[in-house]
Amino acid sequence: MAVFVLVSGPFTGGWVWQEVAARLREAGSEAYGVTLSGMGEGGGVSTAASSGPAADVDLETHIEDVVGVIDGIAPGEEVVLVGHDYGIHPALGAADRRPERCARVVYLDAGMPADGDAALALVPDPSVAERAGAEGAGGSVPAPVGEEWGRWGSTAGLSAEDLARLDRLASPQPLRTLTQPLRLAGSPFDRPTTGVLCTADGAGISMVEMLVVSGPPQFRVLADPRVGFFELDTGHWPMLSAPGPLAEILLLAAADQGQRLTVPECAPPADTGTFLLDVPARPRERRGAVDLYLPEAEGPRPAVLFVHGGPVSPDQRPTPRDWPTFSGYGGHVAGLGAVGATLDHRLYGPDAYPTAAEDVAAAVELVRADPRVDGDRIALWFLSAGGLLAADWLATPPPWLRCVALNYPMLAPPPSWGAVPGRFRPVDAVGASSPPVVLTRAGLEHPVLQRTVDDFLMAAEKTGAEVDLVDVPHARHGFETLDHTEETREAVDRAVRAVLARLRG
Template sequence: MTAFVLVSGGYTGGWIWRDVGPPLRAGGAEVYPVTLTGLGDRRHLAGPETDLETHIEDVVQAIDHVDADDVVLVGYCYGIYPAVGAADRRPGRIARLVHLDSPLPQDGRSMLDQIRELMPAGEARQRMLGLADRAEDGWRVPAPTAEEWRAQGNLAGVGPEGLARIARLASPMPIGPATQPLRISQAVAALPVTGVFCTVGGTMDIAALEALVASGMPLVQRLAGPGATFFELATGHWPMLSTPDELAAVLLRAAAGEGHRLAAAPAA
């Protein structure tokens, strides 16, 4: 049986997967949403010492407590960083690593490092790089208000009920996990991987990734391998709230090894 371990992003918790769980279970899978330390209903456990290693251990423990043979590890947004870190520590347990509208973490880089180096200049980049400046007591970033979510959260497809849920349940985000560099080995690169792009208001899709591969960009060449597949969802950055049934269908297909495959870059 396939088990999905679902890792949420910043300010959120396992609650964001509430509408995705039933269709995944209906497809015969087990579902294990992860709430990272200091977020969601574990917000009271946050402290200045909470960092990326804390969150990696959260995901490692979730994997270790799953009995299923095939673990599909899904990292959403910031959640891909602890997911990749946990996959590096338990590569033998991971049948597939899914990047859900999330970046491609690199060894030695923190989330903010990658934003600084790779994200195009603009309001979103400046807002993300200003996280530390907004931190209360030097370590805890307040959750956005409902108005800030509406203006900056790429909520395309999310209705009023979904926005109300985000505003009500969002928690402060410890800054440590965003600033601590990720440390991983080549074990992650050997895992089967799937990317899911949310294309409404997003900055990346399959065609753009194919262009990067064709350009010879070293960072993405492994994504043209036979173990890498890709999907697009015509929605904003919160598919688990805007299109949960469609997202569940994509995750089940990803677990089965389906999806678009990229062509390798032409030889120089």
């Protein structure tokens, strides 16, 4: 039977695993809930440095804690490392240092850190980053209390007693554990891997499938046959809200069970393939991070700026403005007499929306300042998770913004994206003063994203906002690359002409 080493997320220690560990032992496995250095005492395997001051504890300290537990397990035993939330960072670090001992890593409602990534990038509370800048990553982050736990992940399934237990036993998190980059010699996916997704926290297997098919290249590794997935219908702390089902899943994961993902041959990634319309080549000018597609027309013309989603990797090549979807839209709009504009913005993670918003604003000013553009007739077109960037423009639209278009958009951040600042919620921003909206809805959308669209449409109806809905019943997220059908071609043509009509009206 496997030996489970259970590494908890921020503010918690080995005590949080007590019920899960007991069930694993009842099934015949060994299980160790690790209390990492500086994270208090009680209920788990305490490490030698657990009483050290928080200022002396960093991610490397926690990695050595986990390595120490592994080294204490009898040789030949199959070690399964389970990392919850932040705990995946020390778990991956330990697996990298003891690759011969680690049979599997389980990501429990956790991100996908790579070499050089710090956990701070996924911290949902922006004040933590401010503290890190002010204190030079010294000190610690106070543990949440009461309703504050909901800012760190969905509390669905937790009873009042569970929340009281979190309040009573939680410890401050040493700040350097969040700011120190993870250093790995190999790939995190050099070994069998399991993802356990807590669906009440926003992500499920269908969303992962969407990322594998149409998202950034770093997600394609998740279609490796050594990677399996499970879902738990609960919130971010399943070891408290669903200890029995979680233990069953961990046993299945150790037995190499779990749903495998496949990438259909007919589903090229977003940065390859072709646009669904046959768009003749148009003149294109590159102006910094912005590309302009110019029409064959005299005088200043209205312009449409297309805004990609993400997050994307800063090292991704080609960059989004060179993807077929965006070069296709830019050229198509230019062929119809308007200026098409695309840009690369820095949406590198859920915490990067403010930076991406600055990039979009700068791109708008560059486009409006071009003498070939009528600066009083501008439309902004947001796709996928770029939809969150529409919130500012919907809430306080300038007079020259004639239309906002949205394709298969995310219109409120999922709970697991807690690092997104609160202002990026189009469902709260839309209102009677918003510019007209052209919303293209994919019928085969991921349920999490579809709920945000439904909420947006309800808010628009309640507030009297103008929305032109373009339905594509048989289309998937990213249909411009994935679904080349008469239905999708007609939907694109209808949406483009609806936007241009508002620019010319």
